[in-house]
Amino acid sequence: MKARTLILIGAVALAIGGWYGYSEFNRGHADLSESKADFTLEADELLAAFVNDEAAANSQYVEKVVKVSGTIREVTNAGGTAPANVTLETDDEMAGIACEFKQGTLPAAWKAGDKVLVKGVCTGYTGGGMLPGDVILQRCVTVE
Amino acid sequence: MNLLKTFALSLALAPLTLAAQERYMTRTGHVDFHSSTPIEDIHADNDKVTSVWDATSGAIEFSLLIKAFTFEKALMQEHFNENYMESNKFPKATFKGTLKGVAADQLAKGGSYQVTVEGTINIHGVDQPIKTTGTITVDGKGGIRAESKFQVKPEDHGIKIPGAVRKNIAETMDLNVRMDYTKMP
Numbered sequence: 001m002k003a004r005t006l007i008l009i010g011a012v013a014l015a016i017g018g019w020y021g022y023s024e025f026n027r028g029h030a031d032l033s034e035s036k037a038d039f040t041l042e043a044d045e046l047l048a049a050f051v052n053d054e055a056a057a058n059s060q061y062v063e064k065v066v067k068v069s070g071t072i073r074e075v076t077n078a079g080g081t082a083p084a085n086v087t088l089e090t091d092d093e094m095a096g097i098a099c100e101f102k103q104g105t106l107p108a109a110w111k112a113g114d115k116v117l118v119k120g121v122c123t124g125y126t127g128g129g130m131l132p133g134d135v136i137l138q139r140c141v142t143v144e
Numbered sequence: 145m146n147l148l149k150t151f152a153l154s155l156a157l158a159p160l161t162l163a164a165q166e167r168y169m170t171r172t173g174h175v176d177f178h179s180s181t182p183i184e185d186i187h188a189d190n191d192k193v194t195s196v197w198d199a200t201s202g203a204i205e206f207s208l209l210i211k212a213f214t215f216e217k218a219l220m221q222e223h224f225n226e227n228y229m230e231s232n233k234f235p236k237a238t239f240k241g242t243l244k245g246v247a248a249d250q251l252a253k254g255g256s257y258q259v260t261v262e263g264t265i266n267i268h269g270v271d272q273p274i275k276t277t278g279t280i281t282v283d284g285k286g287g288i289r290a291e292s293k294f295q296v297k298p299e300d301h302g303i304k305i306p307g308a309v310r311k312n313i314a315e316t317m318d319l320n321v322r323m324d325y326t327k328m329p
């Protein structure tokens with residue numbers, strides 16, 4: 001009786017553990033539509049944070065959900081195989097906020113000059129040295 | 145006197161050098177890597193690579209964020225960043241070098257050119273010299289695509305792979321580079 005209970009508990013624990021391990025291994029990336037933004041700011045502010053002190057901005061914004069408002073500078077690769085990209089204007093014409101959208105999730109009407117609100121995970125700033133760069137937001141979603 | 149001559153000469157040549165500046169760039173370049181073993185395949189894409197190529201001098205540079213590599217599985221991406229690349233400590237990978245095999249004036253017309261690229265690649269904070277080949281394809285409408293394939297060994301860059309998973313990860317990673325350059329103003 002006691003042994004049987006133990007075996008049963010063991011089997012259930014194993015099944016739960018196995019299920020957890022399996023689902024954790026196959027876990028996809030969270031959809032940000034439902035995520036609350038950790039920071040809300042304007043395109044210029046976000047770029048300035050990285051240009052002024054990249055290390056500090058890395059620890060503050062990277063891997064955080066950031067909601068950014070700005071004006072579209074350009075939309076690229078809207079129909080390609082790689083992710084679509086929307087770059088937001090900043091005061092620096094050589095730098096912007098590059099927002100990566102999964103193909104098919106970018107509103108078809110978006111064009112240069114539109115004022116938009118985007119939410120995404122910040123992964124850092126690509127510039128440095130001689131290279132111009134962008135602050136990168138990935139897994140972006142539109143915000144109404 | 146000599147100094148004056150040099151000065152006058154450089155003044156006279158200045159417009160020429162300015163006109164000859166042929167610089168190209170992209171900020172949405174693509175780099176992917178692939179590791180294949182009988183146990184598992186690992187693949188990640190990065191479409192946010194920034195690169196500048198000066199076709200006059202041949203100087204070429206790349207910079208990418210390690211955290212911008214996207215894996216299909218979130219857990220794999222977390223392990224890649226935390227356990228292997230230590231991307232909080234080393235957020236970027238860079239390359240600086242020279243591209244040879246195509247002259248700036250050839251880029252005005254369509255064609256395909258075999259090129260060599262040589263320089264220093266920095267991954268996980270460790271520099272390694274690298275030499276590889278590639279192709280530059282010019283479509284004649286201002287589109288210039290640069291492509292290259294090469295291999296990188298994680299151990300060459302001080303990336304430690306625990307014995308328990310050594311068989312899951314290939315000894316060498318296959319890297320694919322694809323840059324669609326546009327001319328800089």
